[in-house]
Amino acid sequence: MDQTGIMLVELRATTVAPMLRLAVSLCLILSVMLMIEKVMMGAVSLFAKIFRRRPEKIYKCAPIRDDEEIGTSAYPMVLVQVPMYNEKQVYKLSIGAACRILWPSDRIIIQVLDDSTDPEVKELVRNECEKWLKKGKNIKYETRNNRNGYKAGALKVGMTYDYVQPCEYVAMFDADFQPSPDFLMRTIPFLVHNPDIALVQARWKFVNANECLMTRMQEMSMDYHFKVEQESGSSTVAFFGFNGTAGVWRIQAINDAGGWQDRTTVEDMDLAVRAGLKAWKFVYVGNVQVKSELPSTFKAYRYQQHRWSCGPANLFRKMLWDVIYAKKVSLWKKFYVIYSFFIARRIVSHTVTFFFYCVVIPFSVFFPEVEIPKWGMVYLPTTITLLNCVGTPRSIHLVIFWVLFENVMALHRCKAVFIGLLEAGRANEWVVTEKLGDLLKSNSAASIAKRFQSKFWERINLPELGFAFFLFFCACYDVTFGRDYYHIYIFFQSFAFFVVGLGYVGTFISSS
Template structure:
């Protein structure tokens, strides 16, 4: 990501790169510092920041970075997570939307996944995320000028952040938090489905499960915190209804609750109570129809509709548990677990490095072969002379 951001096509005197390192691994810190120093020598205005007191998780890190005096000289801030690699023209495709649009607070780009075909789990994740970006984000952006900030691959107007209260450390979903507060303050959002930023999805079930727990417990925790502000805010009633019913409750509470109660409680009970019967449309048609709608934005995934249906019903247990944890503020609702990634979004750099190393090794082998042949020839001539 550091390399990709430093190669953004933008005037160097108007671009500042902050590398926000919250890691506690000294070897990782050393590698990041070396990368920052390399780009600094190339003329990039880049700063390495490591907090001594690491509170508030990602929100605390962003809050600390935005409080620096040199930030006041800039009007916009683009945010990228560690595994995101924007194209060089990213800023030229996003920043112009702010021109002559003073009410625009956020421009969000779409994610695209380098490892979506790695295994069955990544394919199933791609189905959900394609639906999220192509349907949820795009529709809300067009008709409501509001959607949830995805936490990365987006450009914020700094004034919008400041007037909305900045980054708060009260939740693990700081992206949703700032989006809701900015919306309540009258700021508008734009989603660009054609601007894509390369990243990756978790490849292991354990990493995916922990990610989903945070993605479902965090919104419910935030819902409790934001509900009074939503009710008392002076915005249209239909906007309040959209926030409460669609943004918070439908995807994060109602659907997980429906899947969990149907497949984990009601259906097992019917096995022990023969008199209890459920309509076929409840058991089959509704889940299949919902799965079909989710797969529509990614038509290549249709062969996986059955595994997707089974997997989503299985994940409803994790999502329901996370929902309850966040709604009732249990211990794990405010716990940030870093999602482990395989590092495939930087494989192009690794392949280039490996190719260069291979060329060097081949050259050394050629030189070594030449030296050995010369030595053999000298020994042969020496033996002939002695003979």
């Protein structure tokens, strides 16, 4: 063996292999942390279900009734905010749903905050508001001459109008959300009868979950978030992240927390953490469901997940010391916010998913001296996967596809986490998720596909293709020289990266 070969062997034995062993150990530790977190959340959620620890049993929530003496004054003044930005496909649905909410007409204000830059869309939204105004609805159409602060900026400006001052509570619905008429009747009583509650969060119900395989897999992740994560947070420390929509806030709590801020792309979570540190309580009511829409294209979903992953990491960077030095909350709640809410769920879960299953395990096939224990390779991920599936039992047969797709998405989420922690590059990028709205009601796959039809090379995703080739090479090497069966998993994961890399996900399935 020549000198270069000897040096490479020494480098492998003294540097690369030890570093890979260290990476395996670190990933196993993080995986155990993640599994413990999910077991704890699942146990709390199960306890709440078995012993019927529903919000209705814990908090006062007697329905609000008409009073013969004071009339409709028995009902508090409520502001309903509907922020919009070029929402041509959904503006009628959201405005109509908001205007159909059952509440005394003199005790509710519908506020449409239109940041649209398309003159045609602005005119359509304005006309829709005028139509409901003529029907007797107290609806306000508000615009700005800029988009400073994006959604947070619009909501902040919306609270400054004089007609808002008498309002005690504010309900918020994004443009693709359609609350049922009894939404306020079922949520406002929690706030009226419990002065320490700041937020009542409802669950999202997806109208297009069956549209394609990608939306089915999104539904699995979102159902777990609501049925387990939100419910466990509400049950244990009366705190969770506000979802930015389908919720009702006590305006006093918003002001007490410092109002809306646009320092990150998760203004909703920012407000929730600040309010939580002021000792306000949050309640999640899972039996109140609000119709909404899942992203139908991979491009839209990728932008959404970048924002949802980058924003919390960036917020954690900005608020860590605020949480540590908060005086109005217990040490237990501080630990919950720092470790469980931020580190375990929004940093560790994305990081370990990508590095362990897409980098460390495939790379380990080149180093037979590096062993991954069976419990870390099989039992841990199986347990975590099964716990994630409890929210959507009807899709349990899709669990393999879900795992492979989540590993692909971990590439973008992990990158977004580091961008947020370092506050670099696209840390404050905000891309509004495009909705289909009325197109979905036509049930025409052809019309949807036509809308998103694009040339083949425009659908190529180079990062996914790069990892697809890397994984394929690792799998082939393992088949030829390996002593284990890692290649079975790696081949499937490589195929998943290829499918996404070539753009054959979401509505593109219909157009292919």
